[in-house]
Amino acid sequence: MAKKKFDLNDEVVVIIGSGAGGGTLGNELAQKGIDVIILEAGKRHEINDFENDEWPMFSKISWLDKRTTSGTWRVSKDFPNLPAWIVKAVGGSTVHWAGASLRFQEHEFKARTNYGEVKGANLIDWPITLNDLAPYYARAEDKMGTTGTNGIPRLPGNNNYKVLAAGAKKMGYKRFHTGNMSINSQSRDGRGACQQIGFCFQGCKSGAKWSTLYTEIPKGEKTGHLEVRSDAQALKIEHDASGKVTGVLYGDSKGNRHFQKAKVVCVAGNSIESPRLLLNSASTLFPNGLANSSGQVGKNYMRHMTGSVYATFENPVHMFRGTTMAGIVQDESRHDPKRGFVGGYEMETLSLGVPFMAAFLDPGTWGRDFSDAMDAYDNMAGMWLVGEDMPQEKNRITLHATEKDQFGLPIPNVEFSDHENDIAMRNHGFKQGKALYESIGAKRVIYTPPYPSTHNLGTNRMSAKASDGVVNKWGQTHDVKNLFVSDGSQFTSGAAENPTLTIVALAIRQAEYIAKGLNNKSI
Amino acid sequence: MNSPQQPKRRQFFKIASAGTVASASGTIPMLFMPNAALAEEVLGSDVFKTLTKIARDIFPHDRFEDDLYANAVGVYADQAKADAGLKKMLVDGVTEANQIATKKFGKAYAEVGTEKERLEVLNSMVKTPFFGKLRGDLVVSLYNQPAVWAKLGYQGPSADKGGYLHRGFDDQNWMEKI
Numbered sequence: 023m024a025k026k027k028f029d030l031n032d033e034v035v036v037i038i039g040s041g042a043g044g045g046t047l048g049n050e051l052a053q054k055g056i057d058v059i060i061l062e063a064g065k066r067h068e069i070n071d072f073e074n075d076e077w078p079m080f081s082k083i084s085w086l087d088k089r090t091t092s093g094t095w096r097v098s099k100d101f102p103n104l105p106a107w108i109v110k111a112v113g114g115s116t117v118h119w120a121g122a123s124l125r126f127q128e129h130e131f132k133a134r135t136n137y138g139e140v141k142g143a144n145l146i147d148w149p150i151t152l153n154d155l156a157p158y159y160a161r162a163e164d165k166m167g168t169t170g171t172n173g174i175p176r177l178p179g180n181n182n183y184k185v186l187a188a189g190a191k192k193m194g195y196k197r198f199h200t201g202n203m204s205i206n207s208q209s210r211d212g213r214g215a216c217q218q219i220g221f222c223f224q225g226c227k228s229g230a231k232w233s234t235l236y237t238e239i240p241k242g243e244k245t246g247h248l249e250v251r252s253d254a255q256a257l258k259i260e261h262d263a264s265g266k267v268t269g270v271l272y273g274d275s276k277g278n279r280h281f282q283k284a285k286v287v288c289v290a291g292n293s294i295e296s297p298r299l300l301l302n303s304a305s306t307l308f309p310n311g312l313a314n315s316s317g318q319v320g321k322n323y324m325r326h327m328t329g330s331v332y333a334t335f336e337n338p339v340h341m342f343r344g345t346t347m348a349g350i351v352q353d354e355s356r357h358d359p360k361r362g363f364v365g366g367y368e369m370e371t372l373s374l375g376v377p378f379m380a381a382f383l384d385p386g387t388w389g390r391d392f393s394d395a396m397d398a399y400d401n402m403a404g405m406w407l408v409g410e411d412m413p414q415e416k417n418r419i420t421l422h423a424t425e426k427d428q429f430g431l432p433i434p435n436v437e438f439s440d441h442e443n444d445i446a447m448r449n450h451g452f453k454q455g456k457a458l459y460e461s462i463g464a465k466r467v468i469y470t471p472p473y474p475s476t477h478n479l480g481t482n483r484m485s486a487k488a489s490d491g492v493v494n495k496w497g498q499t500h501d502v503k504n505l506f507v508s509d510g511s512q513f514t515s516g517a518a519e520n521p522t523l524t525i526v527a528l529a530i531r532q533a534e535y536i537a538k539g540l541n542n543k544s545i
Numbered sequence: 546m547n548s549p550q551q552p553k554r555r556q557f558f559k560i561a562s563a564g565t566v567a568s569a570s571g572t573i574p575m576l577f578m579p580n581a582a583l584a585e586e587v588l589g590s591d592v593f594k595t596l597t598k599i600a601r602d603i604f605p606h607d608r609f610e611d612d613l614y615a616n617a618v619g620v621y622a623d624q625a626k627a628d629a630g631l632k633k634m635l636v637d638g639v640t641e642a643n644q645i646a647t648k649k650f651g652k653a654y655a656e657v658g659t660e661k662e663r664l665e666v667l668n669s670m671v672k673t674p675f676f677g678k679l680r681g682d683l684v685v686s687l688y689n690q691p692a693v694w695a696k697l698g699y700q701g702p703s704a705d706k707g708g709y710l711h712r713g714f715d716d717q718n719w720m721e722k723i
Contacts, residue, residue, distance in 0.1 A: 074702035077689055180709075181717045188720040217708030227704035337719045342699055343709035376699040380688035388603045388680050389664070396688070397606060400698030462723045 026246050028282075034059050035536070036270050036284035038256040038299065041114020042525040043509035044290030045234025046165075048250070049242035050533030056540065058248050059282060060239075061272050063255035063291070064110035067117075069236060072225030076377045079224040083117060085110040087433070089294065090422055094439040096471045100385040105436035106325075107474040108292050112252050113235030115292065115476070118223050120347035121203040121231050122370060122520040123168040125159045128152040129357055130365075130410065130517035136357060137364035142441055143412035144322055148514040149486040149495035158527035166204035166232040166526065167211055175207045176200045177216060180344030182371045185335075185403040185462065190351045192461035193454070197352035201370070204232040204522075205345060211237070218344035220373070254280075256295075257429055259287055259303040259312055259505070267312075267505045273429045286536060286545060290508040290529075293323065293478035297419045297511060298434040300482070300492075313499035316489050319482055320419040323436065324516040325475035327409035327444045330372055331455030332383065333464035334398035341373040341403055348373075354454060355518040363446040366518045367409025369455060374404070382473055395468060403459065407451040408477070410518045412441040419481050477521055482511040496535045497528060504545050508532060579686065581612075581619035587626045588635060593618065595639045598655045600683050602663050608696060617687035638675030642666055 028034055034057040037044045048060045064083070073079050084107060091098035091105045098105075109115045129136045131152055134145040163171040170176050177200045179187060190198040205226075208215050216230040229236055242248035251272075257279065258271040269283040289296045297320035303312035311319045348371045355366040374382065376399060383395060395402075417439065421432035440448075456467045485491025488500035497512050499505045508529055510521045517524075539545030585593040593615075600614040625632040639654070645666045646654040657663045670676045687693060694701050703709055 074704050077685065178715060180714045181720075184715065184717065185720045188723065192723075216710070217704070218710040218714040219704045219708035220714075221702075221704065228708070335720075338698070338717060340698070340700075340713065340717070343703075343712070344714040375701075376694050376697050377685070377689050380684050386680075388684075390605050393604050393606050396604075396697060397608075462720055 025243050026249050028057065028059055028249050030280060030282050032057065033283045033285045035286045035288065036061060036282055037288040037290055037508065038270065039063075039114055039290035039292065039295075039509060040112050040234060040239060040250060041109070041290065041292065041509065042116050042234065042522045043529050044288065045113065045116065045238040046526050046529040047288055047290065047508050047533055048248050049234075049238035050530055051536065052242040052245045052248035054533065054537045055245075055247060056537060058242070060248065060250045061254040061256050061270060061282070062112050062114075062250060062252045063295075064112060064252060066112040066250070066252040067225070069225065069227060069229055072221075072227050074219065074221040074224060074227065076224060076375050083109050083111045083225070087427060088425065089433060090425065090435045091437070092435060093417065093437040097474055098438070100471075101474050104474045105438075106292075106294060106478050107476050108478065112239065112250060113233045116233040116522070117225050117235055119233075119476075119522060120222050120520075121205045121345070122347055122350070123163065123166060123202045123204045123523040124368070124519035126152065126155075126517040126519055126524055127355070130515060130519075133365070133410075133515040140364060140412060140441075140443060142414060143443070144415045145413060146485055146490050146514060149484055154495075155524070155527055155531070158531045159523065161530050162523055162526040163202075165530075166523070167206055167213075168202050168204045168523070169207050170199070170202045174210070177203055177205060177207045177345065177348070180218060180341075180348045181339045182341035182344070182373055182403050183349035185339055186349050186351065186369075186371050186405060186458070189458035189462045193458050195351050195353045198350060200349045201347065203345070203347070206230040213237075216345065220342050220344050220346065222346040255429070256291065256299055257302070257431060259289075259299065261305065261307065261312065261502065263307075265307055265502055267502055277428065286504045286506065286540070288506040288508045288536075289482070292509055293481045293511040294419055294434050294436060296507060296509055297481040298421065301419075301421050302431050308501070313492060313501040313505055315501050316491060318485075318491050321415045321417070322413035322480040322483055323417040323419060323438060323478070324411050324413055324480040324513070325438065325472070326477045326479075326516055327367060327411045327447045327451070328407055328472040328477075329448050329452060330404055330406050330470035330473075331452060331459065332395075332402055332404040332468045332470060333456075333459035334395065334466045335401045335403065335464055338400050339403045340400060341371075342375055346373050347371055347406070351458075354451070361450055363443045363450065365410030365443070365447065367407050367447055367451050368518050369451070369458075370406050370408060372404045372406035383468060383470055385471070395466070398466070405455055407448065407455065408518060408520060409444075409447045409451060410516050411444045413480050413483070413515065414439075414441055477510070477516070479510045479513040479516050479521060482507045484512050484514045497532045498535070506532065506536065579616040579619035579690075580622035581615040583622035584619045584625065587622055588632065592636050592639045595642065595653070595655045596635065596679070598663075599639075599642065599667065599679065600687065602660060602667060603680055603683060604687055605660065606696070609693065613687065613690060613693055616690060617683050620682065620686040634675055634678065638670075638673065638679070641673070641675070642670065645669055
């Protein structure tokens with residue numbers, strides 16, 4: 023059946039981005055009979071195009087358009103033009119994510135109330151509660167096939183997990199398992215079971231891992247109400263004299279510009295491009311950027327407290343065999359200020375292949391100290407810490423003063439510096455990770471600094487008061503009724519959990535709200 | 546729409562600044578097919594051999610044969626041929642290394658007897674754009690070789706072999722006996 027193609031003059035819902043937010047929203051609306059175009063900046067690579075090869079896939083699907091960085095974060099020193107490792111392709115970062123699908127905890131929706139005033143942090147509460155989101159979390163877990171929910175068995179533990187579990191036991195940890203993963207442990211939803219291929223970050227060649235690329239998008243396309251236009255990079259959102267958005271100007275890979283009319287626009291380009299687009303859409307009516315009367319667009323950029331701990335042992339681990347993220351210890355995700363910081367963190371296994379390990383284990387280092395670690399690669403186990411970092415106004419996406427992209431638009435600068443709380447939390451996580459691995463005989467433990475950010479959040483955040491954020495509890499911008507934000511840039515706080523499940527849950531809920539609003543003409 | 550099939554052998558690919566650049570320019574290095582023979586031709590035998598020695602000293606693995614380091618440097622073949630500035634940087638960098646080595650130890654870099662001594666030479670060049678570029682490119686080109694993977698126990702692509710579900714993904718039990 024031929025895929026639906028809309029005309030530029032069709033006033034449809036236009037979604038910018040095809041990832042966890044945009045892809046899900048597009049399908050949910052299409053299922054309700056609403057016409058949608060998804061504009062995706064990247065190309066359409068299918069499972070066939072995935073390669074079990076780290077660097078070639080990195081260059082094939084990563085967002086590599088030039089970005090600059092500033093602030094004291096080490097990423098700015100080691101990778102000055104790579105603040106984030108995210109995907110520029112149909113499916114967005116759901117193509118290369120690890121699959122971790124955790125709900126936020128109740129207290130994390132009320133960060134300001136529970137953590138109190140944290141100096142230098144721009145904490146506020148979400149305008150929604152866990153209760154509000156719970157039914158949508160349930161639908162998201164069912165949609166994505168999350169193990170540990172819906173009667174879906176958890177995945178079996180690989181060697182890397184077995185090391186983590188053995189250490190967790192010695193540490194007296196109680197909450198460890200192979201994770202709530204949106205990776206089929208048995209055939210489900212027309213997709214096969216996990217083959218433990220070990221190249222999750224390079225696109226799942228078995229399709230066991232959920233990605234909008236081969237789930238939401240084809241399902242939406244089948245309704246005849248969804249068109250996905252790839253190679254379509256949104257440049258500017260236009261609005262009329264009354265302040266309602268009217269459509270999206272976008273450029274294709276030949277450099278040609280097109281204007282797609284829209285009755286509603288939903289921005290889901292991840293937390294660097296989404297605020298950038300709003301800032302680049304400034305006008306006389308919106309001199310500081312579209313929907314930016316609060317000045318908060320681009321601000322409060324969060325990337326999670328992260329860091330890795332790798333340990334080498336006397337015996338082989340072959341950690342590369344199997345899922346990249348193969349298990350989790352959740353005990354430290356609680357809020358317990360006695361540890362010296364607010365918020366908590368998850369400890370999740372992680373594995374990298376030799377090529378990436380060499381590049382990211384300890385960027386810039388060389389000599390025997392480094393090569394000895396690489397020599398022990400096959401005896402290495404590893405974990406990644408994911409913790410709640412503090413929103414700070416000064417951590418922000420801004421338009422570069424002089425540098426322009428291929429379309430003549432200012433490129434984004436990503437400024438970030440750790441908050442004291444982030445540092446205290448990371449140090450705690452490093453220590454606990456080391457202790458865990460040493461409890462079962464680790465010979466050497468290496469602390470790895472945060473990678474270019476794979477979790478990018480908060481830059482168009484939800485707020486109850488319009489002056490505190492960019493969108494309301496539906497992801498609808500405070501300033502413009504028919505403009506929405508549908509990705510992780512909505513997040514008011516980062517919580518200790520990986521963001522994808524929450525992005526999907528919010529998108530399902532937002533689709534209901536948009537459909538209702540279109541029906542009763544309030545949007 | 547699918548993009549064309551990738552041939553099995555490695556084509557040139559763009560690599561963003563991830564782990565490969567310490568220099569301020571932040572350029573995206575292009576790493577072409579490693580071609581040690583061509584690199585030796587383009588750079589000259591002495592320069593090529595010294596770069597190979599420097600490569601081993603930067604990432605010393607005693608069980609790696611010289612070939613692996615020659616291939617790592619070999620990625621400069623096409624690049625140095627096309628880019629006179631790059632060629633000059635590499636040639637001048639080797640010249641400087643030789644000068645420092647001669648001053649300290651009376652020998653050209655590749656002739657200096659011990660790793661410890663050669664490291665003294667490299668340590669004095671650590672802040673140079675030459676060293677930064679070399680280290681940044683080598684961390685990719687050295688460890689991107691299937692022959693290196695085999696030495697380190699990394700088994701590489703697995704989807705075409707059915708993944709690791711039946712090939713030992715959970716075959717270790719020592720951790721449960723501690």
